Amino acid sequence: MDALSHLMGGFAVALQPINLGLAFVGVLVGTFVGMLPGIGPINAIAILIPITFAAGIPPESALILLSGIYYGSQYGNSISTILLNVPGTASAVVTALDGHEMTKQGRGGPALATAAIASFFGGTISIFGLVLFAPLLAQWAVRFGPAEYFALMIFAFSALSSLAGDSLLRGLASTALGLLLATVGLDPNSAIPRYTFGQLKLLDGMDFVVVTIGLFAVSEVLQLLERTGAGSAALQGYGRVMISAREFAHMFWTMLRGSVLGFFVGVLPGAGGTIASFLAYSTEQRIVDREGTFGTGDIRGVAAPEAANNAAATGAMIPLLTLGVPGSGTTAVLLGALLGLGITPGPLLITEEPDLFWGLAASMYVGNVFLLLLNLPLVGVFVRALRLPQWFLIPGVAALSFVAVYAVNQSGFDLVLMTAFGVLGYLMRKLRFPLAPVILGLVLGPLMEKNLRRAMALSGGEWAVLFDSPVAITLWIMAIASLTIPPILARRGARGSATR
Amino acid sequence: MTCRSVGRVLRELDLSPGLVRTTNMPGAGGGVAYAHAVTRRASDPNVLIAASPGTTLLLAQNIYGGLTEDDVRWLGAIGAEYGVLAVAEDAPWSNLGELMDDWRADPGVIVVSGGSAAAGQDHMKVLLLVQRAGIDPRRIRYVPFDGGGEAMTALLGGFVQIFSGEASEVEGQVRAGRMRVLTVLAPQRLEGFLAEVPTARESGIDVDWITWRGFFVPSDISDERYDEWVETLRRVGQSPEWAEARQRNRLQPFFLVGEEFDAFVRQQVLDFRTMAREIGLSR
Numbered sequence: 061m062d063a064l065s066h067l068m069g070g071f072a073v074a075l076q077p078i079n080l081g082l083a084f085v086g087v088l089v090g091t092f093v094g095m096l097p098g099i100g101p102i103n104a105i106a107i108l109i110p111i112t113f114a115a116g117i118p119p120e121s122a123l124i125l126l127s128g129i130y131y132g133s134q135y136g137n138s139i140s141t142i143l144l145n146v147p148g149t150a151s152a153v154v155t156a157l158d159g160h161e162m163t164k165q166g167r168g169g170p171a172l173a174t175a176a177i178a179s180f181f182g183g184t185i186s187i188f189g190l191v192l193f194a195p196l197l198a199q200w201a202v203r204f205g206p207a208e209y210f211a212l213m214i215f216a217f218s219a220l221s222s223l224a225g226d227s228l229l230r231g232l233a234s235t236a237l238g239l240l241l242a243t244v245g246l247d248p249n250s251a252i253p254r255y256t257f258g259q260l261k262l263l264d265g266m267d268f269v270v271v272t273i274g275l276f277a278v279s280e281v282l283q284l285l286e287r288t289g290a291g292s293a294a295l296q297g298y299g300r301v302m303i304s305a306r307e308f309a310h311m312f313w314t315m316l317r318g319s320v321l322g323f324f325v326g327v328l329p330g331a332g333g334t335i336a337s338f339l340a341y342s343t344e345q346r347i348v349d350r351e352g353t354f355g356t357g358d359i360r361g362v363a364a365p366e367a368a369n370n371a372a373a374t375g376a377m378i379p380l381l382t383l384g385v386p387g388s389g390t391t392a393v394l395l396g397a398l399l400g401l402g403i404t405p406g407p408l409l410i411t412e413e414p415d416l417f418w419g420l421a422a423s424m425y426v427g428n429v430f431l432l433l434l435n436l437p438l439v440g441v442f443v444r445a446l447r448l449p450q451w452f453l454i455p456g457v458a459a460l461s462f463v464a465v466y467a468v469n470q471s472g473f474d475l476v477l478m479t480a481f482g483v484l485g486y487l488m489r490k491l492r493f494p495l496a497p498v499i500l501g502l503v504l505g506p507l508m509e510k511n512l513r514r515a516m517a518l519s520g521g522e523w524a525v526l527f528d529s530p531v532a533i534t535l536w537i538m539a540i541a542s543l544t545i546p547p548i549l550a551r552r553g554a555r556g557s558a559t560r
Numbered sequence: 561m562t563c564r565s566v567g568r569v570l571r572e573l574d575l576s577p578g579l580v581r582t583t584n585m586p587g588a589g590g591g592v593a594y595a596h597a598v599t600r601r602a603s604d605p606n607v608l609i610a611a612s613p614g615t616t617l618l619l620a621q622n623i624y625g626g627l628t629e630d631d632v633r634w635l636g637a638i639g640a641e642y643g644v645l646a647v648a649e650d651a652p653w654s655n656l657g658e659l660m661d662d663w664r665a666d667p668g669v670i671v672v673s674g675g676s677a678a679a680g681q682d683h684m685k686v687l688l689l690v691q692r693a694g695i696d697p698r699r700i701r702y703v704p705f706d707g708g709g710e711a712m713t714a715l716l717g718g719f720v721q722i723f724s725g726e727a728s729e730v731e732g733q734v735r736a737g738r739m740r741v742l743t744v745l746a747p748q749r750l751e752g753f754l755a756e757v758p759t760a761r762e763s764g765i766d767v768d769w770i771t772w773r774g775f776f777v778p779s780d781i782s783d784e785r786y787d788e789w790v791e792t793l794r795r796v797g798q799s800p801e802w803a804e805a806r807q808r809n810r811l812q813p814f815f816l817v818g819e820e821f822d823a824f825v826r827q828q829v830l831d832f833r834t835m836a837r838e839i840g841l842s843r
Contacts, residue, residue: 201713202716205717206719248677251680384729386713399810402729407733
């Protein structure tokens, strides 16, 4: 097959000692950068770009290094998310739901191992997708217009019902809060400031990292403090590190579905890892969560989003390379690097720069193997961090939060904002309002608003445009189905287990 | 990017007594850096801040919290990109004149996409163009996207008819034969892959869109220091080192420093302000 022979050529590029070394350095840097939320792959890549230019290495080698950081950081981020409940990217928020729960139950080791394995799965499967379908998918992504995006957002919002926990009303309130926060900043269409109260720092809106770290990490610290005062240890020790063969079999199909779903969402320009991980989680919950264990430390609740967001990271390379459309801040920086290296993204890139495209694809495969080999042994080391005494761990998490948020914009204002969100998060936990829907609203809100307004502008205000294409209609049906079918299934499942 | 390249050239030419430190100050489309220069560094003789038409546009719309173009001193620009209008490969128009005829006949059926918000760069260049061609800018339909890539994707998907952007953005799709550039908004034809495409001026519409990459300095520095800065920037802009860095960053030649640049910026802010008011997007 044509693609296979190209891929072999790609491996010839990727396995050159220099590229092998750069892929390793990339994923290593990526892992550590991902572990420290806030500093983020964007900054690491931005710092390394001039160095790669100056070093004069060939473009494919530079890209292998830089994208290694990109997908490596997806691995690293799960570590602080699972162990400390400090998600540094939007796509890791879902991982926190079951991941941190597992840690609290003393199963932090298996949770981390699951994240590493699922990430490997997602990364690997999506590379096959990239190799086999890249040109085709680029065509498909182009047909996805504002109306289709809007329908996709609605579908993604249906994930809400699985994030809401025991009370749908509280979940809706949390989502509304997220949507509210999403409106702060410059209006995306007219660039007119909204709810900024003349505060220049608010023009760009609420930074996602500030809100997440405040809501999750700072409120976690407050809660830990409270429990320490009561004299009980908050975090358990750790048990075994690896997952068992049974657990692997248990989550196999979840990882597979998460990978495929994540890949396709990743291919859509602008959709990205966050939507992929939210959707994968809620889809899995609907398909496999018969006992209602999602959200209480279910290993599949870690596997689904981790597989999906890594698959999406690979999928996002397709619009980046063939359309020049970055799906996230990090890929936007990668785009800048490409242009600086004299590479023009476009439909011809695959044929004009075969070494670059196939070499990159092959190196991503190699990089994912590195990541797995690197991360599995490290799980034991990271889990040991939890044995640190409380008087060390709590200030440690607090310090990490402040450093992470300061790293984003070097702004003291952000620190104040984060602390305020920390207090808010603490109150929400006390009142049993779920936190994840806030992030869902904050991330999806602007996308939904922009695409709705675009669709309206294109149609001249005709609402019918929202239901005008087969893709859009399919997404609407899926959204409605995912909201209505689970309650029916739940009833049937309850009946089933009663008779058993 | 411009900052770092200029910083490097400054070092290479030995024009800087010490280290050139580049700080990225994100936020508010340059607003944070602008406010910082005005309020915190008003008399710092050693700070240089990068700007572009994005800066002047936001100034024109009064988005920088009451700050105006008079709050800093405009130094110069040493490179630029130029605006382009592009269509899908199978579009019915073969040149700007044909497009303008159809547009004039019925402005409502043609939709433009661009990578900036309403009254932003990609919108503004279209408005200036059509106004000069005698079409009412208020009747132009423009849909904003997140960056040129998404806006081009909308064109390729057939959701819009015109893409408004910059030369470097369209290169991949043009070379692949999926998009055509109808006009470049430059005073002369561009170097490189668009050398065959006529300028708007050649089609009889005297409009340029220069996405200049320039600098300003705080307002309270001495005139001597300002002149020193102008001289420094002049030497950077005319050096072969910069020419190389400019090409690497895919910028076209553009050179305007000192008082001339200051006048240029003021006129630009004024033009933008007038246009923003005309289409009802100014406060």
